[in-house]
Amino acid sequence: MTTLKRLAMMPALAAITLIAHPLVLAAQTGAGQGQGMGMGQGKGRQAAAGLMSFLARPKLLTMLAIGAVVLALLLTRKMKNPVKVPILLLSTFLYGIAANLGLKLFAGFSMHPSPICSATKSVLYGFRPPMIAMLAVIVALTIVGPKLFCGWVCPVGAIQELIAMLADKLRIRRRKWNFRVTQGVRVTIFLVFVFVSGTAILHTTAQNGQPVALSLYDYINAFHGYEIGLQPTLLDNIFHFLPFLLTLGFAFIFYRPFCYLVCPIGLLTNLIENIALFRVVLRKPPCNDCGVCTTESPCPTVPEILKNAAYRPDCFSCTICVNSCPSKSLGFGVGYTRKPENK
Numbered sequence: 001m002t003t004l005k006r007l008a009m010m011p012a013l014a015a016i017t018l019i020a021h022p023l024v025l026a027a028q029t030g031a032g033q034g035q036g037m038g039m040g041q042g043k044g045r046q047a048a049a050g051l052m053s054f055l056a057r058p059k060l061l062t063m064l065a066i067g068a069v070v071l072a073l074l075l076t077r078k079m080k081n082p083v084k085v086p087i088l089l090l091s092t093f094l095y096g097i098a099a100n101l102g103l104k105l106f107a108g109f110s111m112h113p114s115p116i117c118s119a120t121k122s123v124l125y126g127f128r129p130p131m132i133a134m135l136a137v138i139v140a141l142t143i144v145g146p147k148l149f150c151g152w153v154c155p156v157g158a159i160q161e162l163i164a165m166l167a168d169k170l171r172i173r174r175r176k177w178n179f180r181v182t183q184g185v186r187v188t189i190f191l192v193f194v195f196v197s198g199t200a201i202l203h204t205t206a207q208n209g210q211p212v213a214l215s216l217y218d219y220i221n222a223f224h225g226y227e228i229g230l231q232p233t234l235l236d237n238i239f240h241f242l243p244f245l246l247t248l249g250f251a252f253i254f255y256r257p258f259c260y261l262v263c264p265i266g267l268l269t270n271l272i273e274n275i276a277l278f279r280v281v282l283r284k285p286p287c288n289d290c291g292v293c294t295t296e297s298p299c300p301t302v303p304e305i306l307k308n309a310a311y312r313p314d315c316f317s318c319t320i321c322v323n324s325c326p327s328k329s330l331g332f333g334v335g336y337t338r339k340p341e342n343k
Contacts, residue, residue, distance in 0.1 A: 054133035096155030114223035145276025151316035163251040255298035287329035
């Protein structure tokens with residue numbers, strides 16, 4: 001697992017550096033303006049107020065509420081399919097479909113900024129309050145764990161989970177990921193984004209003739225598929241809807257393909273989840289190494305949990321390994337694995 005850990009750390013450190021850079025520049029600019037104009041503290045308070053106003057919006061508040069409910073159900077072992085399906089449907093509706101209805105009730109549930117845009121656009125154009133607020137919610141739910149945002153709140157993640165459950169009902173045999181391969185693909189896409197977008201090789205031209213960097217992820221962003229509405233050209237429609245449609249199709253064959261192969265938020269949360277407060281833990285005894293959890297689970301994470309690995313692949317807290325364990329040796333608890341007692 002040393003190779004895996006290095007593979008994950010490299011893009012994570014790059015992401016932290018790139019994201020922090022515009023924030024530092026913004027702070028330096030604000031400080032300089034404050035010294036020159038005597039308005040530094042006022043601007044700081046104004047920025048903080050703007051951020052708090054975004055954090056108080058219904059979309060983000062309901063995300064935190066759903067995360068809290070899910071965590072309580074996981075810790076009490078009450079997350080079964082009759083509860084799981086409505087929660088996933090609710091997240092799919094609220095954060096994916098609701099904004100398309102044009103109802104005043106859901107006016108605050110706009111897709112923008114999507115989770116991907118909150119990270120990538122911040123790297124390219126600097127932090128803005130909506131981006132910071134979305135990232136804060138994602139990080140908060142992930143550090144509490146176990147990967148509560150990606151597993152239960154994200155609309156793209158939720159619909160992939162529902163499709164996986166449907167595939168099981170239809171007895172469609174899904175292939176398990178090799179995490180070294182998926183992590184390699186996900187890291188490569190991120191590094192290509194850093195190069196072609198961060199250097200403005202991929203760009204458009206503003207009215208003043210200056211190049212404006214474009215995000216590589218705009219062309220492979222499954223979140224756009226929830227924005228129902230035809231685009232100006234055929235090519236625009238392909239880039240807008242195809243990633244989402246491919247995600248839905250491949251989700252019948254592979255578990256959460258967009259999460260494992262593409263999503264930069266998944267890359268970030270995979271690093272964070274390994275230091276999360278709560279996650280799946282092994283109690284040994286009573287584990288008798290029967291292997292049922294590994295066989296039943298759709299993800300590559302369970303073998304690493306059983307080995308007490310320091311670094312784990314993505315765990316979306318789907319509950320399959322926990323609920324399938326005949327000895328109840330797996331459960332959600334404080335984020336460490338209990339080693340076998342010396343006899």
